[in-house]
Amino acid sequence: MSYSDDPKSDQLPLSLSLPPKPKSLGLSARRIAAVAASSLCKQHEALLPSIHDTITKTFRTSKFKEQAIEWLSSAVQFETESYDNNGKVGEDLRWEKFGAFHEHLETAYPLVHKHLKLVKIDTYNLLYEWTGSDSTLLPSLFAAHQDVVPVEPSTYKDWVFPPYSGHYDGTYIWGRGSSDDKSGMIGILAAVETLLALPEPYKPKRTVLLSFGIDEESSGVGAAHLNEYLLETRGENSIAFLIDEGGGYKTEEGAQWATPGVAEKGYLDARVEVRTLGGHSSVPPEHTSIGLLSLLVSEIERNPHVPILTRESPVYELLQCQAAFATLSSRKLDLVLGSAKSDKKLKALEELIVQDKGTRSQLRTTTAVDLISGGVKVNALPETASAVINHRISLDSNLGFVQSNLVSILQPVISSLNLSLSAFPSSNPVWSPSLNATDGIVVITDAWGTGMEAAPRTPTGFEDKAWALLAGTIKGVWATSFREQAEVVGGKKQDIIVSPGFSTGNTDTKSYWNLTRAIFRYNHKTSSDGYTSTGVHSVNEALSADGFVEAARFFAILIANLDEASL
Numbered sequence: 342m343s344y345s346d347d348p349k350s351d352q353l354p355l356s357l358s359l360p361p362k363p364k365s366l367g368l369s370a371r372r373i374a375a376v377a378a379s380s381l382c383k384q385h386e387a388l389l390p391s392i393h394d395t396i397t398k399t400f401r402t403s404k405f406k407e408q409a410i411e412w413l414s415s416a417v418q419f420e421t422e423s424y425d426n427n428g429k430v431g432e433d434l435r436w437e438k439f440g441a442f443h444e445h446l447e448t449a450y451p452l453v454h455k456h457l458k459l460v461k462i463d464t465y466n467l468l469y470e471w472t473g474s475d476s477t478l479l480p481s482l483f484a485a486h487q488d489v490v491p492v493e494p495s496t497y498k499d500w501v502f503p504p505y506s507g508h509y510d511g512t513y514i515w516g517r518g519s520s521d522d523k524s525g526m527i528g529i530l531a532a533v534e535t536l537l538a539l540p541e542p543y544k545p546k547r548t549v550l551l552s553f554g555i556d557e558e559s560s561g562v563g564a565a566h567l568n569e570y571l572l573e574t575r576g577e578n579s580i581a582f583l584i585d586e587g588g589g590y591k592t593e594e595g596a597q598w599a600t601p602g603v604a605e606k607g608y609l610d611a612r613v614e615v616r617t618l619g620g621h622s623s624v625p626p627e628h629t630s631i632g633l634l635s636l637l638v639s640e641i642e643r644n645p646h647v648p649i650l651t652r653e654s655p656v657y658e659l660l661q662c663q664a665a666f667a668t669l670s671s672r673k674l675d676l677v678l679g680s681a682k683s684d685k686k687l688k689a690l691e692e693l694i695v696q697d698k699g700t701r702s703q704l705r706t707t708t709a710v711d712l713i714s715g716g717v718k719v720n721a722l723p724e725t726a727s728a729v730i731n732h733r734i735s736l737d738s739n740l741g742f743v744q745s746n747l748v749s750i751l752q753p754v755i756s757s758l759n760l761s762l763s764a765f766p767s768s769n770p771v772w773s774p775s776l777n778a779t780d781g782i783v784v785i786t787d788a789w790g791t792g793m794e795a796a797p798r799t800p801t802g803f804e805d806k807a808w809a810l811l812a813g814t815i816k817g818v819w820a821t822s823f824r825e826q827a828e829v830v831g832g833k834k835q836d837i838i839v840s841p842g843f844s845t846g847n848t849d850t851k852s853y854w855n856l857t858r859a860i861f862r863y864n865h866k867t868s869s870d871g872y873t874s875t876g877v878h879s880v881n882e883a884l885s886a887d888g889f890v891e892a893a894r895f896f897a898i899l900i901a902n903l904d905e906a907s908l
Contacts, residue, residue, distance in 0.1 A: 381662075381665070381681070382662035382840065384836075384839065385813045385816065386813060387813060388810065388816065388817045389821065390901035392901050395539060396898060400890060400893065400894040406887075409889055410509050410889075412449060412527050413507070413523060413527050415449065416445070416449075416518070417507035419441065419445065420517075421489055422488065422491040423489075423491075423555065423558050423559040423561065424491060427556065436465060439464075439465040440465070443461075450533075452538055453533050457471045460570065462566045462569075462570050466567050468570065469550065470548060470550055471548065473549070474544060478908075479579060479580060481583070481903045482550040482551075482552055482584075482856070483584055483900075484552045484554075484564070484849055484850065485586060486553060486554050486556075487523075488554075488555050488558050489521070489522075499880045499881075501515065501881055502516070503515075513872050514883060514885075515881075515883045516882065516883070520866070521586070522557070524864070525864055528892045528893040528896055532893050532900060543901070545900065545904055546904040550580075554566075560847070563849070564849035564851070568852040568856065577856065579857075581807070581859065582807050582811075583857050584811070584863060584899070585849055585850045585862050587844055587848060588601055588863055589867050590815070590837060590865070590866075592867075594668055596663075596666050598662075598838050599838070599839045600655075600659065600842025601841065601842060601861045602861065602863065603841045604736055604796055604797075604798045605862070606735060606843070606845050607732075607738070607739065607792075607793055608733060608791065608792060609793075610732070611744070612784075612785070613634065613638075613751070613783065613784075615633045616782050619722050619724040622720045625722060626780070629722055629723055630722075630781065633760070633781065637754060638713075640750055642710070644750045645705070645707075646735070646746070648701050648735075650691035650704055654736060654737070655841040657680075658841050673693060706732055706738050707732065707733045708730055710728050710729075710731075711729060711730070711731050712728065713729075714727055714728075715727065736795050736843065739795070740794050744765055747764075748785065751785070755783050760781050760782060762782070762785070764785040765786060766784070769784075796850065796854065799841075800858060806908050807908055808859075811899075813902070814898055815863075815865065816837060818894065818898050824891060859908070865891060870888030870889075871884060
């Protein structure tokens with residue numbers, strides 16, 4: 342940043358200790374605050390590879406755009422859905438759709454399949470290797486997933502265009518997976534295919550790995566199988582840089598922001614099951630198992646986790662950046678700057694920002710009762726009823742605390758209802774009135790054994806090379822963008838501010854923690870690239886063609902930048 346209010350302004354100390362006499366410098370209080378905050382949000386210069394002119398000219402042509410639309414549209418037409426109840430590959434026939442999708446990929450990307458080595462893990466998980474010329478450089482890994490969230494059949498009529506049509510209406514490419522995450526997978530393949538098709542085909546120095554699992558949407562094991570293979574063939578800490586789906590860029594607080602995910606919440610699906618005696622519904626107890634379960638669910642929802650803002654949180658880092666580069670209210674600016682040294686102001690800042698629902702969800706462990714089941718017949722008392730509560734565990738918490746907290750919330754209610762409790766057992770407990778002097782039992786378990794801690798934090802210090810490379814690449818792609826969307830303000834093209842972010846959901850990166858510390862979750866897209874802001878896992882998922890072109894160009898620039906970086 343430059344500050345033109347005073348010729349001495351560039352010499353101001355970049356710290357939170359404000360100059361004692363700001364008026365003598367001719368600077369406003371807000372400008373002094375911004376100068377002070379800028380040291381907490383240092384920005385890297387735009388980074389472009391030597392081949393960027395060739396890449397950008399190629400990706401800006403109408404020929405490439407037409408091809409890109411066809412690539413994404415045709416991929417969306419394959420119904421590669423994954424389900425929570427999928428069986429193993431080879432046993433569950435629903436996986437066979439991926440075979441047809443792979444045949445399509447071989448035809449659509451002939452150069453990729455000619456020049457890259459392909460290994461299929463557990464039949465359908467794909468690992469491509471684009472071997473670099475310098476074996477001393479650690480590889481990069483570009484990850485995405487092939488599967489999509491199933492479309493609820495009853496919603497088909499609500500789609501503007503059918504969910505697996507891949508229809509292009511002149512602006513958007515429509516269909517399930519057009520954004521999440523076929524655009525990531527196809528964007529990567531489009532970048533590699535196009536680099537190979539240049540008049541002088543691109544030859545990487547650093548080996549590039551492409552890793553595409555089949556069950557990210559169902560928290561499956563596809564990426565785990567890929568990780569096992571990489572560990573066997575390359576070993577731990579063998580990857581220099583890893584990027585997967587995640588945060589994008591947006592307009593907020595009067596500025597442009599890119600927030601790559603550098604951390605990820607933990608995860609727990611807790612099943613709460615109530616087991617009671619059956620019987621005829623004409624002689625019911627005070628509460629059936631469904632009624633008992635409803636009381637427990639109500640108690641869970643009455644006791645949400647408390648949001649906590651810490652100075653180590655990516656949310657706090659973004660607030661520091663906003664203090665330097667955005668237009669914040671005087672109160673918010675004061676609290677952000679003062680919170681660096683004052684716990685009282687940190688708490689006040691927390692209370693202010695958690696009024697926003699999205700921020701509140703970021704800062705706390707969230708609980709959502711997403712599944713419920715019970716009963717088989719209208720005149721039979723249900724012997725069991727269960728609910729599954731999805732927890733996204735905050736970065737400052739842990740799996741053990743979330744489990745014990747759930748038990749502590751439910752224990753008083755369970756006791757008052759004369760029920761027994763078995764919490765997170767290693768074996769399935771047996772209950773019968775002859776064995777237990779209670780009216781039933783509540784069994785709390787990790788529903789599918791997928792509970793996990795929050796992800797390790799990716800280093801984002803100003804001197805960290807991997808973070809510098811990603812931030813510089815984002816700025817470079819932004820600076821050379823042909824798009825005007827959200828970039829021109831007041832007739833001037835704004836810079837984009839890059840700040841650490843984090844994912845409230847979990848991506849396939851959860852399987853790759855032992856390969857590298859440099860894990861980033863980022864797609865170079867913005868929310869306005871979609872037809873609706875809620876269309877990723879719901880009705881009318883669609884992605885703008887211009888947005889997809891830029892996303893693919895980003896991957897190509899990143900591949901070339903990785904070749905010229907010392908990681």
